Amino acid sequence: MNRTILSTTAILALASAAGAATVFSNNPAPGDVFTNPTTTTTNIFTPGAAVGSSNWFYTNVRNNGVVGIHNAYPRSGNGSARLESLQGPAGNSSKADIEYFHAPNGVLAPMGTLGSLNTLKYDWYRASGGTANADQHAVLRLYIDADGDMNTTNDRGYLIYERAYNGGGAVPTDAWQTDDVFNYFGAGSSANLWQVAFGLGNFDTAGNWQPLSVWTQPGGFTPAPNGRNFNAASAVYGVSLGVGSGWGTYDGAVDNVMIGFTGAPMYSWNFEVVPAPGSLALLGLGGLLAARRRRA
Template structure:
């Protein structure tokens, strides 16, 4: 019986290790702005930068989502703006064609005076031809709830799996919007808008970001957490926390510990006999 249990635990360890295609990374204020492969506060416009908006863009405990914190994003007038960006630059394995996961949790508080359809938007930064030496073909593909059906639910966390959603395009050069709201597959097809950057499955994804502002009128208060992106079936979820909690072993590690303890107990019993 003990041998059967040991064998079952071993198989469970193998299965858990074989399916470890997703990971969770905790991001605290101390982890921000640490260079490559870290989240960075970008495009901030607030009192400290000469604008009239009291803009907040920080990880805090005001409205925790999955633990003790989340990212608060708020502004008090149209001059405010803030983005949280994660950029990795050119990576041949990270393209529009290999993008396999994209989701996030977001929240809009009631009481703000900005347009009722606004919420923290998600953006993919692309390079259309996948060539680092050409600079005139970069931009954003932007996801917003208003272009994806369903009403805005205030004062509650919304979980949006946006991989198959509708996006519009913002071209860095010549600084123009392509206001078509279509899925990623259509942006990569021959039926894409004629005025758009020519995206394909080989278009490089250079990073992701979420943010508020850029001409929003009135006041706004919202939150973001659990941002997930992945390529080729491997994904990472970023859980924003005010304070890092004690590390919890991954399932495979916990099973290995359990297996070791069970084997040790069995050995002790044999020795005592």
């Protein structure tokens, strides 16, 4: 009996450990600097957009926005995903995102439903300086398919978390923050999220931002006047973090993105700068020497 419980616990521990992933930069230190000076927005097919084979991508970059796993603001190791806006807010203002698309077999697929979502948190850092509003920080978005049927694609959008819709105020600078969307206002009291309905627009006016715990109900929520109904059966198929557009100048980073669904392993991503080939060889040599010492 005890043995069964222990082995079940061990399997669960292994399952959640397997969900924790390190996402390495494409380039050794200082890491990746993905940018685009033009007004044309990049996409996942832009050369250099894919972060290895992690299904994370540097996306929606324009007007000298910058994104890349980099060592400027290390967190939980040597790096984080840096996000910069170098121009704006007027005229051609910067935008840059880092986004995960769930495609375990090369086909876009649900991670889980909104109704089974049970964890959503991330770390972010805003450097002091810059002209972006004092309440701005890298936002967290979920890609949502409203009816949960991935064969119909005209019913999609984002749910977006940012502090500005949760009391706002100037955000701390030069210090890492952890925002736990499910427990933002205390244990079990979730933060407000607002909807972008692709093809219909942004629904971020008063009354249209709602606690996550409302969006996840069977009836969900439909923003006025013509937003989409997101509800417990809606599928989450990706995660997005970004800055801009229209912010002014901004420098910061995100790390330790976590999203979990009841009955499934936790997704947890730590952005890190890949060791240089030389240091990998040294690590290998060190490991070999240590192994030899252990055998001796």
